[in-house]
Amino acid sequence: MLRVTQVHPPLQIVTGKGGVGKSTVAAALAVAASRRGKQVLAIELSESAGLSGLLGVARGEPGAIVPVARGLAHSWFDGEAALAEFIVRNVPFGARLKPFFGHPLYRAFVSAGPGVRELMAIGKVRDELLGLSTGAPPWDLVVVDAGASGHALQLLGMPAATARTFASGLAHREATKVAATLEDPNTxxxxxxxxxxxxxxxEAGETIERLRERNLPVGRLVVNQCWAVPPNGASQVIDTLSLTDPLGQSLRAAAERALGWSAVQEQGVARLEARVRKPALRLPRLLGPAFGRAEVDQLSELIAGEVTS
Amino acid sequence: MKALVELLASHRAIVCVGTGGVGKTTTAAALGLLAAQLGRRTMVLTIDPARQLARALGLASLGRVGEPVDTQGVAPAGLLHAGMLDLKGSWDAFIERHAPSEQARDAMLANPFYQRVSTSFAGATEFMAIEELCRLDESRAYDLIIIDTPPSGRAIDFLRAPQRLEALLAPEVSRWILGKKGGGGGALKAVTSGARFLVGQLERALGTKTLRDVSAFFTLLDAMFGDLRARAERGRELLTGPGTAFVLVVAPTAPELAGAAELEAGLREAGAPLEAVIANRVHALPGPLEVSEEAAARMIEQVKADDAVRAWLSQTWRDARSVARLESERLEAFARGVEAGVELTRVQELSSDAHSLADLAQVAAALRGGVA
Structure with missing residues (x-):
């Protein structure tokens, strides 16, 4: 048997359409790796606090590292706070600029500057990964919940776009470094x-194609909330269910729904796999009353292969 | 309590808000179809960059202006147009309308900073969506405009966009960049030397060419500032006026309802009139939910099929019933937290995704029915 040494890049970023379970997948990856002895930081770059909720911690201040469990911590980055930090650290006499952070001109740049906030947020992810802010690299794995596809593509494409827009200067140098990290498939x-x-x-197909256009390494295609594949003969049995009593109607409605959606699933997944030339990693539908740590733990076992050999 | 039908008949604008992935765009289109069925001349404007609405409405592509939808067979009485926000095109058109001269217009359209900023600054999409809504409203071409909002958890930004734009364009900002005197006095001098320092640092960070572009951009914008502020004000009036209703679209899953609750609280705080909640993707089952497991097991036992099929049927039914129960409990709890008098309409999930006008008509029928 051919053995392939699987690469587990230390920076794993998760995206997808709204409501598909991106934060769940990000949380499951982080939990799986930390349970296998890795030091993991789970970062939220999306607007909503889904990831922190799933890990069972409250969001701290932007940039604060909040411990979750042994080997696992959570943080969320805000572009504006990251920019202030960046300026103080990297700009000559940057600390002298602090009083201006509330200034209208500065505020105009932060809100209108081309991708300033995105660049800073993703740049801070790189700082954490490389241990640039603390001196030593403390994380074996950094998992990022990058939010919905459109937001994530904008975020991940920003360093390269900024490097092109600014021909020189600090912004150009910083953007070039961040883009190189994001484009390296080993990282x-x-x-x-x-x-x-x-x-x-x-949308997943479109996102994968756009990531490839931008030279961003595509990891796994994860199909979450998959239906169990119905056994042979399942569709024939539906017609034998009685429609004259409520129980029969209810059974039939449930069976028809499961058959209908699993057909959509099989056809859609096969088409997407062919389109992006990549097999899908299927995760099951979990039907608990509230989606929380228990479900994340369950999924983490199924996704562990992505973070450890 | 107002049924959705009444809401559509008595308003000029409906704003659909909701978290991502709950079927907001499809709901907006179905509301549009229902309004057309009621005989209203209706426009549905979507912001979502996906081609969802186009597909559901049977259109190959959507223009900025709005394309007529062939509703023959599903809404013979009314008129339905659909459009998608083209952010860059809308901003360019805005500049064309408001530039003080041809030279100013050309300079602005060619400015690299403008080209980047017009589609990317915070609130750019929201401001333009509201501007297009105002223009559609002013054109009087439609009785009702239904607008879909950006697919973020921050629909509240939609309401604040005009203020954010004003903050960005506050006269102090252009005064700083353009070096205009305003107010005078000793304090200004000190501030100006600080500004010079700040500009110097920005120049180091961004390069001199960028700063020249930025300064040209603000100079050009300054001439349009009055118009921009007036339009932002007009947008705010329209959104908070009695002719506009906010409709919250939710899905009956725990994370989506948590997001929706946040949104609802935000709207209430902002004084926006939330008039209805539409729960999409509801998985109700026919018959009472309290049917016993034993009765179901007996019926499944009698099904002529092999064990694998019977086991599948049994599991499928138990899952479906548990989903139906959980959803119903969650929606009831959600409705209790929403302001009194706001009606909750449940829309049963379709057997597949909505991709035809007939599918939309099915959703429209569920919306017409009111409380399920």
Whole structure:
């Protein structure tokens, strides 16, 4: 048997259409690696606090490292706070600029500056990965919940775009470094999550193609909330269910729904796998009352192969 | 309590808000179809960059202006147009309308900073969506405009966009960059030397060419500032006026409902009139939910099929019933937290994704029915 040494890039970024379970997949990756003895930082770059909620911690101040469990910590980055930190650290006499952070001109730049906030947020991810802010690299793995596909593509494409826009200067140098980290397949993998339905699958296909256009290394295609594949003969049995009593109707409705959606799933996943030339990693539908740590732990066992051999 | 039908009949604008992935765009399109069925001349404007609405409406592509939808067979009485926000095109058109001269217009359109900023600054999408809404409203071409909002958890930004734009364009900002005197006095001098230092640092960071572009951009914008502020004000009036209703679209899953609750609280705080909640993707089952496991097991036992199929049927039914129960409990809890008088309409999930006008008509029928 041919053995392939699988690369587990230390920076794993998760994206996908809204509501497909991106944060869940990010949390499962982080939990799986930390349970296998790795030092893991899970970072939230999306607007909503989904990841911290799933890990069972409250969001701290932006940039603060909040311990979750042994070997696992959480943080969230805000572009504006990251920019202030960057200026103080990297700009000559940067500390002297502090009083201006509330200034209208500065504020105009932060909100109108081309991708300043995105660049700073993703730049700070790189700082954490390389241990630039503390001196020593403390993390074996950094998992990033990058939010919905459009937001993530903008975020991940920003360093390269900025490096092109600014021909010289500090912004050009910083952007070039960050872009190189993101484009290195030994360092970075961007996982794309979908649900087994037409639109989320299609969006996943588009996202993978756009990531490839931008030279960003695509990790796994994860199809979350998959239906169990119905056994042979399942469709024939539906017609034998009685429609005259409520129980029969209820059974039939449940069976028809499962058959319908699993057909959409099989067709859609096969089409997407062919389109992006990549096999899907399927995760099952979990039907607990509230989605929380228990579900994340369950999924982490299924996804552990992505972070450890 | 107002049924959705009444809401559509009595408003000029409906704003659909909701977290990503709940079917907001499809709901907006179905509301549009329902309004057309009621005889209203309706425009559905979507912001979502995906081609979802186009597909559901049977259109190959959507223009900025709005394309007529062939509703024959599903809404013979009314008129339905659909459009997608083209951010760059809308900003360019805005500049064309408001530039004080042809030279100013050309200089602005060619400015590299403008080209980057017009589509990327915070609130650019929201401001332009509201501007297009105002223009559609002013054109009087439609009785009702239904607008989809950006797919973020921050629909509240939609309401604040005009203020954010004003903050960005505050007269102090252009005064700093353009070095205009305003107010006078000793304090200004000290501030100006600080500004020079700041500009010097920005120059180091961004390069001199960028700063020249930025300064040209603000000079050009300064001449349009009055117009921009007036339009932002007009947008705010329209959104908070009695002719506009906010409709919250939710899905009955735990994370989506948590996001929706945040959104609802934000809207309430902002004084936006939330008039209805639409729960999409509901998985109700026919018949009472309290049917016993034993009764179901007996019925499945009698099904003529092999064990694998019977086991599948049994599991499928138990899962479906548990989903139906959980969703119903969650939605009831959610409705209790929402302001009194706001109606919750449940829309049963379609057997597949909505990709035809007939699918949309099915959703429209569920919306017409009111409380399920």
């Amino acid at each position: 970075t993998a961007v996982h794309v999550v979908a649900r087994p339905e037409v639109m989320p699958l299609e």
